[in-house]
Amino acid sequence: MAPFGNAAKSLEIDPAVEKAIAKRVGRSLPWTDAELDAVTNLHISHARDLSGLLRCPNLRILLLIGCDPVELESLTALSSIVSLTVEDSALRSLNGVTEFPLYTLDLSFNFLSDLTPALRVEPLKRINVTGNPISAYSYHSIIPGLRSRGIDVTASGETEWELTNLLHEAGLPYSYYRDDQGGYRLSRPGLALTDRPEVNHPVIAPEHLRDLLTHHPAEIPNLFDRSDLTDLQIEQ
Template identity: 45%
Template sequence: MDPSVAHAISQETGQPQPFSLELLQSVTYLHVSYARTLEDLSACRNLEILQIIGCDPVDVGQLGNLPELATIVVQLSNLESLVGIENFPSLSRLTAGMNQIRDLTPLLSCSELRRLDIQGNPLSEFSYRTIVSQLQEKGIRVSVSDEADWKMTIELQRHGFPYCFYKAHDGTRLCRPGLALTDLPDLSHPIVPREELANLLDQSPEEVPKLFDRKDLMPTTFGP
């Protein structure tokens, strides 16, 4: 079992490893940060709320069938594919901001989904313009990046930077989802105006990674 997953279970249950199957099946809420694998969560059959922050990789297919799972929050992680999301028949809310999601098609099979947040993802043109509309027509409340921010994330990826560009309360920020480039993907998100970033990508793309080292660009308050 991944140490971060074990820590989350211990925090929730107050019990150390090894965990009995009965204990795992009693867990209804978990908050997991910085895990390298989530496959052992499939034993938590009665999970209702799952928060995943800064994990890498994240494969929803590893979670198996979780019939009670109603809320998933997976942010700043290396979630690339939503294949397997249909294994959560009770899913009503998915918050998946700042990942590496391109294809939203699997969400069309989520009959109970009512709220979706997919801001800061490098969505494909088809997902951004067509699937989002189809989800909204199904009565789902969708939060998605505005077109300029979405295109900036796409442009970053085109230049070879696996970053996400997103709007926060104090401006637009850059982040590095997953654990490939940082041990703490939920920290150090420089505030960078879109025009400044566009100029860097056009004239000096090698300077873009250095933005994460500039203390003068770091937020002084918490939260997105």
């Protein structure tokens, strides 16, 4: 089969995508079509251009961590994907999601507001939409609709959901969530504000964040500069 080296250069493959494919193939460029056809599982972090993924037509499991931009419509040719993870990224729309035969869909910490397309994903069994600025309609109607179909839905609690939306309304593109230990944290999805959105999530209690949003919203971005932050005490 013809090597993929020249095509890769002409398409200017994103370094993060190239690194992930090279790890699966077992060597760096050039790759043959046969080697790319054999790639079924990729884990990509911090990519800014996902077009190189289209060279792996048989992908079944795809993990995108801290990638920006992410548009599912541009990846629909990868019609064998059954498990898709897009975390800490800049996904804003579910357009195109119905083109994948997905069983699992993890969309935590993105910029999604409308979950309606998820209702038409077959044969979906599990979805995670934690940390998104989901609309009231999607939160109160679409999520229950998914659960009524027997789909396992993981979503933000009312407090985290409300505060995430208030942050976005204030022009702060952050996610507010509860970690596995019960602490409340802030994150910055996508690559516009940080090169590693999956790390450095400061802890801040709901009442403290609400107070900042009300009285000192301009101070909230400064929380990410304090790597030692475990909580924030507001002076009364």
